[in-house]
Amino acid sequence: MATKPQPTATTSQASAAAEARAATRVTLIGMILDLVLGVIKCIGGALFHSQALLVDGIHSFSDAASDLVVIAVMKVSRLEPDQGHPYGHQRFETLGTMILGATLIAVGGALAWDNLERLFVDTDAPLPEWPVLAAALLSVVGKEWIFRYTRKVGLAIRSELLVANAWHSRTDALSSIVVLVSTLGAMAGFVWLDALAAVVIAVLVGHVGWGFTWRSVKELVDTGLPEEELERLKEVARTTEGVRNVHDLRSRRMGHNILVDVHLVVSPDISVSEGHQVGMQVVARMRESLPDIAHITFHIDAENDEQGRPTSLQLPSRKTIQTELEACLSRPVSPGRLRLHYLRNKVHLELFVEDRGTGPEAEALARAVHSLEQHPWFGSLRIWHGPD
Secondary structure (H helix, E strand, C coil), X not given: CEECCCCCHHHHHHHHHHHHHHHHHHHHHHHHHHHHHHHHHHHHHHHCCCHHHHHHHHHHHHHHHHHHHHHHHHHHHCCCCCCCCCCCCHHHHHHHHHHHHHHXXXXXXXXXXHHHHHHHCCCCCCCCCHHHHHHHHHHHHHHHHHHHHHHHHHHHCCCHHHHHHHHHHHHHHHHHHHHHHHHHHHHHCXXXXXXXXXXXXXXXXXXXXXXXXHHHHHHHCCCCCCHHHHHHHHHHHHCCCCCCEEEEEEEEEECCEEEEEEEXXXXXXXXXXXXXXXXXXXXXXXXXXCCCEEEEEEEEEXXXXXXXXXXXXXXXXXXXXXXXXXXXXXXXXXXXXXXXXXXXCEEEEEEEECCCCCCHHHHHHHHHHHHHCCCCCEEEEEEEECCC
């Protein structure tokens, strides 16, 4: 079993550090924007009779708090693998994405519930004034800009968490649109219009949050790649020179990375090093096909162990077989002159002897063959003669 060597630690650390800096920079910008907008909207809502704008300001402060979570999670998820986390820390990013997705669902549910109540309950309250429109419009423009900026960076560094946070920013823009609609509706006499629009937008917000949460849950329970991608990897392996068959191809995601395990069937007559080289060729071609693959562990099989009976654990070891041969031949057998092939629950032997197998040597070899044939695990014995 072997795993493809990863890029050097220096290269990997530099890339992770650059990604972390980009994520931190855009998230800090978004957090500052959220704090500024939160202050403007809360003060504006209180002074100009808009409960919707006041709640929207609280929503902006909650966005700033989630930005702090994103910064902390991004820093942890980009740490190098260690003894406790040999595959890295990307699952922390998955957890953060799930939390943000759940937050979107909660925000959508709260907005929907609040505005459903407003649809059916008349409230006598002072009408909002025009500064509410200005504050809401400023929020829409600012949050739409930070959404596009954050999403661009998130896609560039392949961070689901950052993309989720971008959509979280857009919910603030959507809620500000609700404020605009509700204010205009109230001024025009159609008070119910803003509540209806808010319910529709809240459902959309919840739908986006559900998408992020469900994808994160599937990753946390090690859901594999889509079938078409698995078939592509199998085809890559099958068409690699030296590979006879492929089975037990398994996959899972960890953040933006893909982890793969695969069994490769090769000829039982090739050396261990040649089998390993075949596996390394498969690894290289798989990573060309799916660049997000971070780790590939391959197992070299001399036969397809999915077919027939499972390989028996009762087959004798090299030491046991070598001891029996040495007793029959009355001389030591060096490890390099004995090859063992464990195939179809039998042991097939290749023995290299220096002479032509005449006289006492021939008798000794005959005794060895007779002794081996008494065992149910014995498959065959091939004897090679000659000094080389």
